[in-house]
Amino acid sequence: MSLVANIAASYRRPGDVLGRMLAEGAREDRALALCMGGCIAMFVAQWPRLSREAYLSGDDLQMLLGGSLLGVVFILPLALYLLAGLSHLLCRLLGGQGTGFGARLALFWALVAATPLMLLHGLVAGFIGPGAAKGLIGLAWIVGFGWIWIAGLRRAEFGAGTGA
Structure with missing residues (x-):
């Protein structure tokens, strides 16, 4: 399936999507590409x-973008690898039989699949600013990300049924 079709399917049956990805074999290059893409x-x-913040506060937009680039593109992937490892260890303690690759793929795929909500949250934050709309979209992103990650982790670690 295409990336867009897999993202759409992840909101209905995230376990099935991750199951298909796992069936393609353990390819760390694909996992890293998903992590970096997300x-x-x-x-x-x-x-x-950041543009809104720079305009309202008078800060330099390039400095804000540089700090965000460093944090999100260079440091966050390391934290995500650590989080995936910890989630794998926790699942092993709970009787999971999966691999570290499966745990990484579940987390990285959840990040990529939640991208549409993340982009919408950024637009709302930039054009509308703080308020109920931003909070609601942020909550939707957290719930969507969590739903896809937990369902994928269940599939990867426990082989839990089809679907969610």
């Missing part, structure tokens, strides 16, 4: 908010 999308999603 982080780059997160960086792009922050542009409208």
Whole structure:
């Protein structure tokens, strides 16, 4: 399936999507590409908010973008690898039989699949600013990301049924 079709399918049956990805075999290059793609999308999603912040506060936009680039594209992937490792260890303690690759793929795929909500959150933060709309979209992003990650982790570690 294409990337866009997999993202759309992840909101309905995230376990099935991750199961298909796992069936293709353990390819760390694909996992790293998903991680970096998700982080780059997160960086792009922050542009409208950072632009608004620079305009309102008089700060230099280039400095704000540089700090965001460093944090999101260079440091966040390391934290995500650590989080995936910790989630794998926790699942092993709970009886999981999966691999570290499966745990990484579940986390990185959740980040990529939640990208549309992340981009919408960035647009709302940049054009509307703080308020109920931004909070609601942020909550939707957290719930969507969590739903896809947990369902994928269940599939990767426990082989839990089809679908979610």
